[in-house]
Amino acid sequence: MNVIVCVKQVIDPEAPPASFKIDPTGNKMVTPPGVSPVVDPYAEYAVEAALRIKDVQGGKITAISLGANLVPEMVKKPLAMGADELILLADEAFAEGDSWSTAYALGMAIKKLGDYDLILCGREASDWDAGQVGSGIAEFLGLPSVSLARKIDITEGKARVERVTDDGYEVVEVSLPAVITVSNELGEPRYATIKGIMIARRKEPVVWKPADIGVESSQIGAAGRRSQLLKLFQPVREGKCEVAEGDSPEEAAVNLALKLREAKAL
Amino acid sequence: MAEYKGVLIYAEIGEGKLKAISTELLGCGRKLADDLGQELCAVLVGSGVSSLAREAIAFGADKVYVVDDPLLEDYQADSYVSVMAKVVKQVMPQILILGQTSIGRDLAPGLAFRLGTAAATDCIELAIDPDSKLMWQTKPVYGGNAQAIFTCQSYPQIATVRAKAMSPLERDDSKQGEVITIGADLDASAIRARVLEKVREEVEGIKLEEAEVIVSGGRGIGGADGFKQLEELAKILKGAVGASRPPCDNGWVADSLQVGLTGKIVAPNLYIAVGISGASQHISGCSGAKNIVAINKDPEANIFRQAHFGVVGDWKKVLPAFTSKVRELLAE
Ligand SMILES: Cc1cc2nc3c(=O)[nH]c(=O)nc-3n(C[C@H](O)[C@H](O)[C@H](O)COP(=O)(O)OP(=O)(O)OC[C@H]3O[C@@H](n4cnc5c(N)ncnc54)[C@H](O)[C@@H]3O)c2cc1C
Numbered sequence: 001m002n003v004i005v006c007v008k009q010v011i012d013p014e015a016p017p018a019s020f021k022i023d024p025t026g027n028k029m030v031t032p033p034g035v036s037p038v039v040d041p042y043a044e045y046a047v048e049a050a051l052r053i054k055d056v057q058g059g060k061i062t063a064i065s066l067g068a069n070l071v072p073e074m075v076k077k078p079l080a081m082g083a084d085e086l087i088l089l090a091d092e093a094f095a096e097g098d099s100w101s102t103a104y105a106l107g108m109a110i111k112k113l114g115d116y117d118l119i120l121c122g123r124e125a126s127d128w129d130a131g132q133v134g135s136g137i138a139e140f141l142g143l144p145s146v147s148l149a150r151k152i153d154i155t156e157g158k159a160r161v162e163r164v165t166d167d168g169y170e171v172v173e174v175s176l177p178a179v180i181t182v183s184n185e186l187g188e189p190r191y192a193t194i195k196g197i198m199i200a201r202r203k204e205p206v207v208w209k210p211a212d213i214g215v216e217s218s219q220i221g222a223a224g225r226r227s228q229l230l231k232l233f234q235p236v237r238e239g240k241c242e243v244a245e246g247d248s249p250e251e252a253a254v255n256l257a258l259k260l261r262e263a264k265a266l
Numbered sequence: 267m268a269e270y271k272g273v274l275i276y277a278e279i280g281e282g283k284l285k286a287i288s289t290e291l292l293g294c295g296r297k298l299a300d301d302l303g304q305e306l307c308a309v310l311v312g313s314g315v316s317s318l319a320r321e322a323i324a325f326g327a328d329k330v331y332v333v334d335d336p337l338l339e340d341y342q343a344d345s346y347v348s349v350m351a352k353v354v355k356q357v358m359p360q361i362l363i364l365g366q367t368s369i370g371r372d373l374a375p376g377l378a379f380r381l382g383t384a385a386a387t388d389c390i391e392l393a394i395d396p397d398s399k400l401m402w403q404t405k406p407v408y409g410g411n412a413q414a415i416f417t418c419q420s421y422p423q424i425a426t427v428r429a430k431a432m433s434p435l436e437r438d439d440s441k442q443g444e445v446i447t448i449g450a451d452l453d454a455s456a457i458r459a460r461v462l463e464k465v466r467e468e469v470e471g472i473k474l475e476e477a478e479v480i481v482s483g484g485r486g487i488g489g490a491d492g493f494k495q496l497e498e499l500a501k502i503l504k505g506a507v508g509a510s511r512p513p514c515d516n517g518w519v520a521d522s523l524q525v526g527l528t529g530k531i532v533a534p535n536l537y538i539a540v541g542i543s544g545a546s547q548h549i550s551g552c553s554g555a556k557n558i559v560a561i562n563k564d565p566e567a568n569i570f571r572q573a574h575f576g577v578v579g580d581w582k583k584v585l586p587a588f589t590s591k592v593r594e595l596l597a598e
Contacts (some may be wrong), residue, residue, distance in 0.1 A: 013409045017546045020411035029408055099375065100384055121268050126547075128407050128414075130387050130529065132375035135343070139379035144458035145343055147372045150521075160462075165368040167522065168467035172342070178578050184511065184528070185521050227384035230402065230415040232394035241560065241573045249579035253587035256559070256577045263575070265536050265557040266503075 001059035003050040004113065005105055006121045006133065007043040007078055009070055011035065013126035020234070027232040029127070039077045042122025046182040047078045048124055048189035049152055050120050059117075060084045064109055066102060068095035072205070079200035080192035086205040087113070093210050093217040099128075101224030103136025108213040110141060118159065119179045123148055134181035143163060144178045176247035268352035270421040272386040273299040274331075274359035275308045276350070277322050278369060278456045282581045284321050286475075288364035291427060292326040294392060295363055296435060298401065301394040302360070302478065305329060309353050311346060313339040316447075322445035326435045330443060331357060335450035340461035341369045347376040349450050354381060356448060359422050361401055363392070366426040374426045385424035386416045388527075390431040401425065409527060410546035410553075429475070430554055472506045474523065479505025482525055482552070485512035485543020488579065493519055496540060499589045502596065508532065508552075510542045526551035540581045544569025561585065 011020075012035050019032035031037065039047075050061045063078035066089040079086050089109055097105070110119060119141075124131030131147070138145035150169060151162040154176075161172045164183050174180075192200070210217055217223055244259055247251030260266040275295045277288040292308065294553060299306035307329040308322040319330040333349050350373065354362065362377075364370035366388045378385035386403035390413075393402045403416045403425045418424075446507045454531045474480065481500040483493055493507065500507045509518075525532055529545040533554030549572050552558065560573035561581050570576055577584050 011408070013547070014545060017411055017544075017571075019406055020546075022412060027414075029272045029412060052436045098384065100379070103379065123528070125410055129405075129409065130375075131371055132378070132385060132387065135372065135375035136379045138343075139376065145372075145376065146459055147343075148368060163368075164521070165464070170340070170461050170465065171463040172459050172461050178458070184515060188515065192435055225384075226382075226420060227386060227416045227418045230417055232407070232412055232414050234412050237571065239574065241570045241576050243570070243578060244575050249577070249583035250587035252579055252586040254591045256561075256575060256584075257591035257595060259575055260536075260557070262557065263557065265559075265575070266592060266595060 001053055001057040001117045001118065002121045003053060003059065004059045004110055005043070005046050005050045005061060005062065005078060005083065006118050006119070006137070007047065007063050007065050007075065007127045008040040008043055008122070009037050009065060009067055009074055010125055010127045011038045012038045013041065022232050022234060027229050029232070033205045037071055037074055037075060040122055040125045042124060042126065042182065044077070044189040045184055045186050046120040047081055047083060049182045049186055051082045051190065053152060053154055054082070054117070062113065063088060064089065064104055064106060066094050068092050076194065076200040076203070076205070077132045079203050080196040081190060082196055086203065088205045088207045088214070090207050091209050094221045094223065096222035097220060098225040098227045099130050099132035099136055100226040101220045103133045104140060104224060105213065105215060105220045106133065107137045107140030108215050109208060110137065112213050117176050119143070119177070121179065121181045123181045123183045131181070134179050138179040144174050145180070146172050146174050146178065147181040148183045149180050152180060270358045270360045272305040272307055272357070272359045273302070273361045273363070274354070274422070275306070275327065276362065276364040276370070276373070277308045277310050278367060279310065279312055279315050279318060280366055284318055284325070286479055287367060287429050288322070289325045289364060290430070290432040291363050292322065293434040294427060294432035296326040298361060298392060298394055302399065304360070307331060307357060307359065309333065311349055319445040323441050324437050324439050330445050331448050332445060332448050333448050335452060337452045337454060337457070338450060338521070340464070342457065342459050342461055342526045343372055343376050344457045344459055346373050347380055349452065350377050351380050352451065353448055353451055354422055362424045364420040364426045366428045370426040374424055379421070383420040383422060383424060384418040385426065386418070387426045389425045389427050392425055392427065406550060408546070410550040430533045430561070431582055442522050467520055469520055469522065472504070474506045474508055474525070474530050475532060477506035478502040478534050479538065480508045480525070480532055480534045481505060481538045482508035482510065482542060483513055483540050484510040484542030487513060487518070490518040495585055495589070499538070499585065499592065502589065502593050503536070505534070506535070510548045539569055539573065540585065542569055543567045544572050
């Protein structure tokens with residue numbers, strides 16, 4: 001099994017909400033000071049899904065990251081977890097893309113790689129929360145896709161996927177190669193081992209520029225967008241919290257109930 | 267682009283009825299269509315769904331397209347994207363709106379890529395720009411830490427809309443409308459994925475999305491046992507139990523109880539968050555609640571910036587006293 005996993009670098013989504021600020025000159029989020037970028041959490045679940053498949057089937061896992069300003073120690077995390085190869089689509093021209101231009105570039109890189117059975121993505125990246133790139137890669141490559149996987153089993157050229165639905169899950173069988181996006185119901189990604197970290201440190205990622213994957217700069221990144229970002233803003237939250245006090249937690253609790261009653265919330 | 271006209275709603279069906287999200291989409295679509303001075307259409311896709319066309323009209327549609335085929339019994343990207351691409355080519359709407367549900371999340375991007383246009387997912391506001399007549403698509407980004415407004419200059423402009431972000435219209439059974447059937451023309455052999463089984467994991471009692479009161483627990487609850495106490499309070503308040511993501515990930519409660527960006531969107535009258543820090547991704551799911559109450563031992567927790575009422579303290583001490591006082595007040 002050759003599995004390709006698409007892994008995005010993002011601003012740590014669990015950084016304190018108050019640390020998220022918008023660059024006043026551009027429509028961009030500023031990386032909060034002291035907060036280092038991380039591998040998108042859902043992409044980590046996708047790497048974990050790939051590793052579980054490799055644990056059973058053997059094979060090779062190739063991670064691909066796309067962007068500008070990729071931090072080498074960060075994007076190597078999939079290698080440290082157990083992936084075999086890392087490809088970086090690293091160039092200014094790839095930056096500020098939307099789902100369309102990102103999926104296009106990833107699709108072209110995957111086409112160049114050629115030999116694959118399965119492509120995994122996280123269900124959505126935690127910056128734009130769009131959840132579209134998996135479907136896009138599938139369309140560009142003419143492959144079937146299944147989203148929101150919580151379990152993937154491979155048997156005889158097919159994947160059996162448990163897909164999360166609004167009221168439970170469904171079991172979907174899809175022919176391979178296919179694109180599958182992975183959700184957190186899969187279960188915690190494994191930690192990198194010391195050995196893995198050592199291997200990752202020595203491993204040089206392959207770097208591809210737009211020309212290497214046969215794309216024009218007009219088709220990728222900001223230039224290749226099909227949606228325009230008009231404005232980025234942070235709505236001000238007014239209102240304050242009425243904290244119930246008391247000499248003991250129990251007394252505060254009673255006062256809370258009384259306050260709620262008074263406000264007709266009970 | 268001139269030949270594209272009208273607003274099309276993808277109406278989802280569940281248990282033989284229009285889902286709540288579908289009536290919300292019709293309400294929102296009606297406003298957009300009126301602002302454009304154009305028609306509001308709905309499309310129903312599935313097996314045995316024709317009878318619901320009247321419903322869509324009663325909730326605001328001028329026209330309803332129906333694609334009814336046994337092969338469309340279950341949602342599956344291959345068949346639904348191809349059917350919807352066909353519908354869009356025939357109807358040529360300027361705007362197509364779907365729900366941000368397990369179907370819409372999958373169908374909208376697939377369709378946008380197939381048609382060469384762009385989709386904005388999880389929108390909470392849609393409006394027509396009076397100058398350009400393009401749709402402004404507002405969606406939370408960075409887990410809810412910011413919002414973005416997108417436009418798309420190719421038709422159809424596609425958006426999915428978050429549950430409970432829009433209000434349905436009053437049902438009007440006297441409203442007239444046209445029903446048009448479109449053939450699915452599916453080739454069964456071209457469907458590369460098949461649904462083998464559907465499993466419902468609904469918990470007993472009041473549905474989370476419909477509950478007027480929700481008692482939600484977070485990582486601070488510490489285990490499945492603690493949730494029994496939340497259940498007791500929920501029962502007294504005739505409400506439902508919810509959770510942040512860690513209790514679901516840890517198996518303390520069912521995954522279906524997760525509230526938030528990637529879980530359920532709820533808007534109860536009362537939302538009691540116990541041992542929940544108030545991460546933006548969680549708040550995304552409950553910010554529509556009329557009253558948010560926080561019980562947390564950390565006075566600096568973000569939840570106190572979101573809540574209307576709160577207590578700083580250990581829930582193990584606060585909750586039993588709160589529960590018995592509530593029981594007493596409700597008995598009066
Ligand atoms: C893309 C993405 C999507 C996500 N989607 C969701 C989602 O849909 N829903 C969701 O909930 N999360 C989601 N998350 C995760 C989210 O970022 C947070 O990690 C999560 O909400 C934290 O849950 P928590 O508040 O229960 O845990 P923590 O943040 O660990 O908070 C626990 C809280 O409990 C308090 N506490 C501990 N012990 C006690 C005690 N004895 N008494 C009182 N208080 C106590 C602590 O003070 C703390 O504030 C998502 C994350 C990402 C990146």
